[in-house]
Amino acid sequence: MPMRWLRRALPVAFLAPLLAGCSLDGVQSIMSPAASIAREQHGLFMWTWYLSIPVMVGVFGVLFYVLFKYRRRRDDEMPDQSHGNPMTEVILTIVPIIIVIMVAVPSVRSIFRTQTVVQATSDDVVIHVTGYQWWWKFDYPQYGVTTANEMHIPAGKRVILQLNSGDVVHAFWAPRLAGKVDLIPNQDNRLWFDTDPDGTGIFTGQCAELCLGAHAYMRFRIVVSEQDEFDDWVAEFQQPAVVTTATDPLIAQGRQLVASKGCIGCHNIGNYSEGVKFGQPQYPDLTNFGLRHTVGAAILDATPENVATWIRDPQEVKPGARMPTLWQANDPNRDQEAAAIAAYLLSLGVEDGTQALAQASTGGN
Amino acid sequence: MATAPTVTSPTRGKIFNRPTWTTGVGSWLTTIDHKRLGLLYICTAFMFMIFAAVEAGLIRLQLLSPTMNIVNPDHFNQLFTMHGVTMVFLAIMPLGIGLANYFVPLQIGARDLAFPRLNAFGYWIYALGGLMIYTSWFLGGAPDVGWFAYAPLTSLSHNPGLGVDFYMFGLFISGIGTTGTAMNLIVTIINMRAPGMTMMRVPVFTWMILIMSFMIIYAFPPLTIAFIEVILDRTFGTLFFVQEAGALPILWQHLFWIFGHPEVYIIILPAFGVISEIIPTFSRKSLFGYPVMILSGILIGFMGAAVWTHHMFTTGLGPVVNTAFSLTSFVIGIPTGIKIFNWLGTMWGGSIRFTTPIIYAIAFLITFTLGGITGIMLAMPTFDAQVHDTYFVVAHFHYVMGGGALLSYLGALYYWFPKMTGRMMSERLGKIAAFITVIGFHGIFFPQHIAGLLGMPRRIQTYPAGIGLELWNALSTVGSWLMGIGLVLIAINVIHGLTRGKRVGDDPWDARTLEWETSSPPPYYDFKVQPVVNSLDPLWARKHPEAMHVTPPAPDAGAKYDAGGIHIPGQSWYPFLASAAIMFGCYALMYDNFILAIVCGLFFIFTIFGWAFEGVGGHHVHFDGAKENA
Numbered sequence A: 001m002p003m004r005w006l007r008r009a010l011p012v013a014f015l016a017p018l019l020a021g022c023s024l025d026g027v028q029s030i031m032s033p034a035a036s037i038a039r040e041q042h043g044l045f046m047w048t049w050y051l052s053i054p055v056m057v058g059v060f061g062v063l064f065y066v067l068f069k070y071r072r073r074r075d076d077e078m079p080d081q082s083h084g085n086p087m088t089e090v091i092l093t094i095v096p097i098i099i100v101i102m103v104a105v106p107s108v109r110s111i112f113r114t115q116t117v118v119q120a121t122s123d124d125v126v127i128h129v130t131g132y133q134w135w136w137k138f139d140y141p142q143y144g145v146t147t148a149n150e151m152h153i154p155a156g157k158r159v160i161l162q163l164n165s166g167d168v169v170h171a172f173w174a175p176r177l178a179g180k181v182d183l184i185p186n187q188d189n190r191l192w193f194d195t196d197p198d199g200t201g202i203f204t205g206q207c208a209e210l211c212l213g214a215h216a217y218m219r220f221r222i223v224v225s226e227q228d229e230f231d232d233w234v235a236e237f238q239q240p241a242v243v244t245t246a247t248d249p250l251i252a253q254g255r256q257l258v259a260s261k262g263c264i265g266c267h268n269i270g271n272y273s274e275g276v277k278f279g280q281p282q283y284p285d286l287t288n289f290g291l292r293h294t295v296g297a298a299i300l301d302a303t304p305e306n307v308a309t310w311i312r313d314p315q316e317v318k319p320g321a322r323m324p325t326l327w328q329a330n331d332p333n334r335d336q337e338a339a340a341i342a343a344y345l346l347s348l349g350v351e352d353g354t355q356a357l358a359q360a361s362t363g364g365n
Numbered sequence B: 001m002a003t004a005p006t007v008t009s010p011t012r013g014k015i016f017n018r019p020t021w022t023t024g025v026g027s028w029l030t031t032i033d034h035k036r037l038g039l040l041y042i043c044t045a046f047m048f049m050i051f052a053a054v055e056a057g058l059i060r061l062q063l064l065s066p067t068m069n070i071v072n073p074d075h076f077n078q079l080f081t082m083h084g085v086t087m088v089f090l091a092i093m094p095l096g097i098g099l100a101n102y103f104v105p106l107q108i109g110a111r112d113l114a115f116p117r118l119n120a121f122g123y124w125i126y127a128l129g130g131l132m133i134y135t136s137w138f139l140g141g142a143p144d145v146g147w148f149a150y151a152p153l154t155s156l157s158h159n160p161g162l163g164v165d166f167y168m169f170g171l172f173i174s175g176i177g178t179t180g181t182a183m184n185l186i187v188t189i190i191n192m193r194a195p196g197m198t199m200m201r202v203p204v205f206t207w208m209i210l211i212m213s214f215m216i217i218y219a220f221p222p223l224t225i226a227f228i229e230v231i232l233d234r235t236f237g238t239l240f241f242v243q244e245a246g247a248l249p250i251l252w253q254h255l256f257w258i259f260g261h262p263e264v265y266i267i268i269l270p271a272f273g274v275i276s277e278i279i280p281t282f283s284r285k286s287l288f289g290y291p292v293m294i295l296s297g298i299l300i301g302f303m304g305a306a307v308w309t310h311h312m313f314t315t316g317l318g319p320v321v322n323t324a325f326s327l328t329s330f331v332i333g334i335p336t337g338i339k340i341f342n343w344l345g346t347m348w349g350g351s352i353r354f355t356t357p358i359i360y361a362i363a364f365l366i367t368f369t370l371g372g373i374t375g376i377m378l379a380m381p382t383f384d385a386q387v388h389d390t391y392f393v394v395a396h397f398h399y400v401m402g403g404g405a406l407l408s409y410l411g412a413l414y415y416w417f418p419k420m421t422g423r424m425m426s427e428r429l430g431k432i433a434a435f436i437t438v439i440g441f442h443g444i445f446f447p448q449h450i451a452g453l454l455g456m457p458r459r460i461q462t463y464p465a466g467i468g469l470e471l472w473n474a475l476s477t478v479g480s481w482l483m484g485i486g487l488v489l490i491a492i493n494v495i496h497g498l499t500r501g502k503r504v505g506d507d508p509w510d511a512r513t514l515e516w517e518t519s520s521p522p523p524y525y526d527f528k529v530q531p532v533v534n535s536l537d538p539l540w541a542r543k544h545p546e547a548m549h550v551t552p553p554a555p556d557a558g559a560k561y562d563a564g565g566i567h568i569p570g571q572s573w574y575p576f577l578a579s580a581a582i583m584f585g586c587y588a589l590m591y592d593n594f595i596l597a598i599v600c601g602l603f604f605i606f607t608i609f610g611w612a613f614e615g616v617g618g619h620h621v622h623f624d625g626a627k628e629n630a
Helices: A002-023 A036-069 A086-114 A227-238 A249-260 A304-312 A334-347 A355-362 B025-029 B034-062 B073-108 B116-138 B163-191 B204-236 B250-283 B290-306 B319-347 B356-378 B381-387 B391-421 B427-453 B470-500 B538-543 B574-590 B594-613
Strands: A125-132 A135-140 A145-148 A150-154 A158-165 A170-174 A179-183 A189-194 A201-207 A219-225 B006-008 B566-568 B619-622
Touching (some): A036 A086, A086 B381, A125 A150, A125 A170, A125 A179, A135 A150, A145 A227, A150 A227, A158 A170, A158 A179, A179 A189, A179 B381, A304 A334, B034 B470, B073 B116, B073 B391, B116 B163, B116 B574, B163 B204, B163 B574, B204 B250, B204 B290, B250 B290, B250 B319, B250 B391, B290 B319, B319 B381, B356 B391, B356 B427, B427 B470, B574 B594
Parallel strands (some): A125 A158
Antiparallel strands (some): A125 A135, A135 A145, A170 A201, A201 A219
16 A cells, blocks of 8 residues: 555655755855855765765665565565675675765865965955854955955955954854855964956845844845946955035935934944044944945835835844834824935945946845 | 552652652653653654744745745744744754653563653753744844854844843753753663564664763753853853954854754654654565664764864865865765665565555655765865855755755654553555645755755845746745645644544554554553564564564463563652753843842752652552562
């Protein structure tokens, strides 16, 4: 009775993963690597996957053959009470050893290819990554640039990340570029990867280690651009365009609200006034916010509506977030003022406020 | 031989009389009978498993589609923490210990464990510790830090609520019970085997329990140390894991996983034992390669201590450490592979009868092989750097823990149910439920491999639409409904079996080991005559001496060992009272009520003295009518 079931289930069990293998590309998929380290990781997986097919066929083949051949029949006699066969057992011991060696050799080689500590040269881009509940700080010590939740890197360069945590353990995971390394308090971790010379694009990533609260919303973007675009981006941050007067009244109102509502008590905004540093280091830096693609640690695209929604009620968008709600629930000016702050923030670093959005819509999600 | 036993009682104890109830609540609270304690373990473990299944159901419901809002992030964290804690510490591991409690003495022809009151203490401290953790749902929220509770998530500054205290105290005290029971099992298996049962004639289930017990002894102390450090941090203000004072939180990860990886084998070895009982019975063949099976179990026990940092490949330990622990992890795959081949070898040439237990055993072989393959993949640090803490890992360890341990324990439930109750569960309903459960299981966890590869991290209460996770999560949730139906059918079958199940004889499965020689359910003295053994599979040798090429000992060969009567130890209140004192002391510490804590401590000391000085107790059972005082 069960035999019929099992015989029918067998082809399905094998076909399903094979069919699934065809459609595993995705914006955050390990199966679509876009840089050398991620390709190495993916290649190792594919090797063991191919190796596992004969193992599965062998084990399950023998299992189902045995179940069919030796099922009990009415006229069965007492089977031979054999306790084993030394020759068979030696073979059965050697087979798993061979399989393990076939996996272990390429695995060990790739450990030293991908995890060896490298010393930064002047040609590399060094970024200090600090994880906070629940956002990412990216410092570029070579350029004196600080930003949040959106890492810009030039294509074709080696990137060396130094990872640390401002509170609990986090994990930096960029699936299509580099895999992951944990961010642990009081411990300096490193992760490096090469980007392809033609590998421009926007890549997603997120925190992979439980950090309570809004852990699920702790995402980030990595923007890989051509060297000259990257240089422009760095220059924008080194000398942020300070705008103290705006022709658009909404933006002007927003600039006032950023001070009166207390935004700059936590957040630094390099564009607010010349040479003054605001905020505190454990909150995201909003300098040149208009160049960002996302808001709320990469959970929403940075459209005026989304930014206003986020400012209006952060808990609604990202439950558990540390950002306070700045208005009473019944404040009649709430929607308008949130829109004004959003308009101001999105104007930072850009002459034309639509520039960032255009980039966002052409980039890979 | 007289049929009605006569009973002689020894002198009374000193502090209190030892209770002598045979029925009622008091008899269960004071019992020291390994079979009753085994049943208590098994029932308590299944109760916790139901809680954990409900938690899992809610988790899957929340993840049915992107941006669902059935539970908020805080409750979601509590749900998956409690699911993991419950399954690992309160359900699956105690299920193995409960089966060991019940069947190890029966399999080796003993009348009880070596230290019956310690055994009762082990049960009560586990049950009360588990219940204590569950009271947290009503006392300000369950722990929400994951079952691994990584520092510094557990420090007071990040987690001021009581949930973490419940986790630390509850698991700390149930760990005491587990360690005590493990020592008890070791002494029992080493010292109390039937005459003639050499170590190489011990049934494989008992062998695996022996290895498991040694693993508990070496794995639990690091965990207990870690718990005590956090308890000291939170209750008395020490600085073990306070990062502002310069603590290195990685210490917790090492201590936790030095326990955590052996724990995986603590859970799976009894399951290997169960499979090694079921497959020979229903194939009507001896286990293929018995010595190899034992040796590979021992090798797993040794290597289990040397693989813990494969849980920490992404913590930045460096390529050399990662290589070393990667290789040890590969090595542990070898004995596991050998075991799978030997189970196939057992069935080869046999005469396989498809009962519910062997259907679970077959499902175990398939699921565990798949889990082993993903395990080898995860042992590669380079690939682990991608899938660590993703749903790929979730799928992997559910394949080995759920599909490996849980499915084989369900098989054990069907296999040993007639021995424990004297009744059969319905085979027909059992097979239907088994298929639904197994298909549901794969329905839940197979898609999770793919979700992980597509970039879904663990422990997230929501995921964005549009990155390809919708289909696989929906499939997984539908699978959980199917598995839920299967588990309900199993529960119905248990109730049906208890009330209406067909009454069966001592040996309904035509089995091979000693537990099937005594009546079903076994009498409180287990064996009327001390069994004597001169081969593997002693019951089978008695039934088929020609096939085994042995002459079994005469049925009353062991009578001379019972010349003084069968000593049945007396019941006792003290194990229960000592456990209760510890539990209330923990509550007192948690709420910073140090006076109550001291009172509980004093009461605990009193119970230990009472335990020591309550006297011998118990009685002797005679079947020959002789009158004699102990």
